Amino acid sequence: MALLFEMRRVLVTMAQVGTRMHALGLASTADAEGLAALSPQLTTTYQESCVAGCLLAQICRQNAGAQPSVLGDHVAQTLGETIDLPRALALLQDAPATNEREAWLGPVLREAAALFGPSTIVQGRAA
Ligand code: SF4
Incomplete structure (x- = not known):
């Protein structure tokens, strides 16, 4: 079946x-x-389901570069299409927001960092 x-x-x-x-x-x-x-x-739109369903997943993941989708669908949905990972990291480190979404996201990222510990998120590895 x-x-x-x-x-x-x-x-x-x-x-x-x-x-x-x-x-x-x-x-x-x-x-x-x-x-x-x-x-x-x-164009391709790398997402979590690619890993289980497509032979090109590794290539598309590499091509996705710093797009949030490389960290999973939930991260991609949270950051949206206009905020890539370097920009999210800058917002985490108190970069001034340039629009409403960033103004919302910056405090959320900093709150998350406070929960997990700033070094965990900034260095990109688990404690
Ligand atoms: S891995 Fe496959 S399904 Fe996913 S974006 Fe690339 S080509 Fe499309």
Whole structure:
């Protein structure tokens, strides 16, 4: 039963990829040169489920760089799309907020640091 589920998931994904490639102007997903030419237009959204469901997870995690999603979906949701990890660290260290979200986030991060101990969070490792 699990195998059938996985096969169905693969077929659905293949259809979605084909539709997306066609929308981007590629006639066939077997067109390797066309795929290579399209690659700069393709974006990825690394998230926790990638680890369990995609062979490219390690590559996409590396490409995500300092995006909050590398620390998990909850961190990504909390920081939002406009605050990356260096900016979150700056807010933790009392950098002035530049907008409403940062004004909310700075005190929250500092409160969390107080709970876990500042060296734990700033140095990025457990005590
Ligand atoms: S690992 Fe990358 S390619 Fe795979 S589902 Fe996640 S974002 Fe998409």
